[in-house]
Amino acid sequence: MDRxxxxxxxxxxxxxxxxxxxTAIAAVVVGTMSVPDPPPRDCSALFSCLTPAESLALAGLVxxxxxxxxxxxxTAVVNAVVVRRVASAVxxxxxSVAVTVAVAATAAGVYLGGRS
Amino acid sequence: xxxxxxxxxxxxxxxxxxxxxxxxLMRRAATPYTPTREAARAxxxxxxxxxxxxxxLGAALPLVGLLVARLAEERLWWRHFAWALGGTALLxxxxxxxxxxxxxxxxxxxxxxQEPVPPVGHCVPVSGGRGCPGG
Numbered sequence: 455m456d457r458x459x460x461x462x463x464x465x466x467x468x469x470x471x472x473x474x475x476x477t478a479i480a481a482v483v484v485g486t487m488s489v490p491d492p493p494p495r496d497c498s499a500l501f502s503c504l505t506p507a508e509s510l511a512l513a514g515l516v517x518x519x520x521x522x523x524x525x526x527x528x529t530a531v532v533n534a535v536v537v538r539r540v541a542s543a544v545x546x547x548x549x550s551v552a553v554t555v556a557v558a559a560t561a562a563g564v565y566l567g568g569r570s
Numbered sequence: 571x572x573x574x575x576x577x578x579x580x581x582x583x584x585x586x587x588x589x590x591x592x593x594x595l596m597r598r599a600a601t602p603y604t605p606t607r608e609a610a611r612a613x614x615x616x617x618x619x620x621x622x623x624x625x626x627l628g629a630a631l632p633l634v635g636l637l638v639a640r641l642a643e644e645r646l647w648w649r650h651f652a653w654a655l656g657g658t659a660l661l662x663x664x665x666x667x668x669x670x671x672x673x674x675x676x677x678x679x680x681x682x683x684q685e686p687v688p689p690v691g692h693c694v695p696v697s698g699g700r701g702c703p704g705g
Contacts, residue, residue, distance in 0.1 A: 470584075473581070473584070473585055474585070476585075477585040477588060477589050477592075478592070480589060481588070481589050481592035481593050481596070482592075482596070484589075484593050485592060485593040485596030485597060485600075486596070488593070488597060488616075489596070489597060489600040489602045490602050490603045490604065490609075490613070491602075491603055492603040493603075542650075542653075544580075544584065544650065545653070548584075
């Protein structure tokens, strides 16, 4: 970890931030898959007999992928600001993700509040 | 080599401990389908193991890192692990907050099982009703 310019630090902190997303996704996948589900009873309706893995994949594709893409863009922008003030790449990447999560939570709150 | 080991230790703490705690908390909050009493107990035991491992490693990994970095005279990594201890304090705070929303204890909880109550195997005399043979 030698101190090159803020360009190298930007890349490293973005890698740390990506690691957080990978960890979160892995935790959700493992946490969901490790909980046993009751065997399905009524399978007549469409999508009523999805296994937890299938419903997770479906939700991930339809809903998770756009949200993740948006969060990555926000993280990249926030990180550019954070990396100038914070010397540590680990701290900068982690802070960027924390700010992004706060932004995403606010956006979700506004979106859900506006719909009801 | 030394730096690779210290880096591995640090990133194992950074991502591994939150991963263990997140999976443990998700399992703790879930209502699993456990048809037998034994399955429910096994599910609870695994969840406890995950949470305990996360909490213990959260403190142990930075402490080991501090020691190794001091011995190897890696000033930069020593600072990283010192900050990691502060991060662990934040993690403990988050787990305590999550635990305060739970009704039961966070660790040592066994989910409900769907095993039917075994039928009464012996005669129970009912007052005013039936008597029992020989009683």
